[in-house]
Amino acid sequence: MIPKLDFYQKKHELMSADEIRPGLEAMEEALGKLGYPERGMRYIHVAGTNGKGSTVAFMESIARAHGLRTGSFTSPATTDLHDQIRLNGRPITEKEADAAFAEMKKAGISGLLTDFELLTTAAFLIFKNHQPDLVFLEAGMGGRFDSTNVIVPEASVITSIGLDHTGFLGGTIKEIAWHKAGILKPGKPGIIGPLQPEALEEVTRVAKDANAPISIYGRDFTAIPGIHPGLSGPHQEVNLALAAEALKATEFPLDPEKLRTGAETAFLPGRFEQISPDVYLDGAHNPAAAEALVRTVREQFGYDAKVNLMIGMLARKDYQQVIQLLEPIAASVTFLDFPDQDAVPASTLAESATVRASILSISELSKGAVDRQQKPLIITGSLSLISMIRPVFL
Secondary structure, X not given: OOOOHHHHHHHHOOOOXXXXXXXXXXXXXXXXXXXXXXXXXXXXXXXXXXXXXXXXHHHHHHHHHOOOOEEEEOOOOOOOHHHOEEEOOEEOOHHHHHHHHHHHHHHOOOOOOEHHHHHHHHHHHHHHHHOOOEEEEEOOOOOOOOOOOOOOOOEEEEOOOOOOOHHHHOOOHHHHHHHHHHHOOOOOOXXXXXXXXXXXXXXXXXXXXXXXXXXEEOOOEOOOOOOOOOOOOOOHHHHHHHHXXXXXXXXXXXXXXXXXXXXXXXXXXXXXXXEEOOEEEEOOOOHHHHHHHHHHHHHHHOOOOOEEEEEEOEOOOOHHHHHHHHHHHEEEEEEEEOOOOOEOOHHHHHHHOOOOEEEEEHHHOOHHHHHOOXXXXXXXXXXXXXXXXXXXXX
C-alpha cells in the first residue's frame, strides 16, 4: 500500500492494481500514451538490497551543494507518496501531484498499471514538468523488471546484494544479482558496491554482456578520507563513496569543499534518526540492515554497549534472522503490533526470540510512553512501522 495514493486515485478517477507484476510492457504502453515523459532527462539509477536510500540522499545533498536542481524518486514512503517524489530535496506538493494525476487520467491509462507503476509514471511526469538538472531514481524491487527501468541513465549504481524479496527475485544470490544488474546499460558506467564473490561474479558477467563499464568499490575506488558523513554508521562511508563516484561518472566536476558540505549535511529519515533524546528510529528490515544497525550501535555507544529495542516486522522478511542478529546488543526487547496487513504478530516475533521480551501495540506508543522507556531506545524493523511512528514525534 502506498500512503495517500488512494486519495489521488479517487480524486482523478484512476484505477491501478495493488499487486506486484514484474515486467516493463505496461509501463512502456502507459508512457507511450503520455508522450514518453521519461525521455530527455539526466538520471542516475540506483538498485541494491540495502543502501539505496542513503546513496540517493548523499547524491541529492552533494548535487544541491553544487547548485544543481535535483529530482529524486525513492521508496517506501516516510509519511506518504509526497516524500517519495522530491524536487530540490523537498516533498512534492498536492498541486504538483494533482497535475501529474490529471495528465494520467486524460491519457486514458486508468486500469493499465499497478500501484507502484502508477506512482513511477507520476514521478516521470513531475520531473518532466520541472526539468531538474539531475534525477536520482531508486528501483523499487530488483531492477531488471522494475518499473523504473525504462530510462537510459548517465550512470547506474548497485549498492549491495543480499537475500530479499526472494519470492519474486529468486532464492539465490546469483539470481538476485542478475535482477539487480539489469539496470546496467550499454556504454553507461556502473558503480558497484562491495559484493560477496558470487554476486560480483554475476554482476561482472552481466556488465560484460551489456558492454557496460563498471567501477568496483575496493578495487577502483574506496572511502573518501577526512569526511564525516551526515548519516550515522560505518556503512555510510561506503554509500558516500558510491554517491561521489556515480556523480563523477556523469562527468560532473566535484568541488572538494562542496562535496564535504553535501556529504556532512545529508539526511535520511528513519536511518538511525534521533527523534528524541536517546531515542532512535532505524529501518533494519532485513538481515543485512540488522547487521548494519549492530555496527552503528557499537560505533555510537561502544562495542560492549547494550540498547533497548522495540521491533516490528513484516512476514515477507526474514524476521527470525533479524531478531537473532539484534539480540546480542539488546538490554531489553519489546515486540510491536502495528496495523499493516503483512505485519507479523508481536506474539509470533516473541516466540522467535531467545531472550525474554515484552509485547506492545503501536496504539499505546505515544511520545510520553516512549519517553518513559529505558534509554537508549531504538525502534526498528519494518519501514512501514517507522513511517507510522515518526509522525508522533514531529
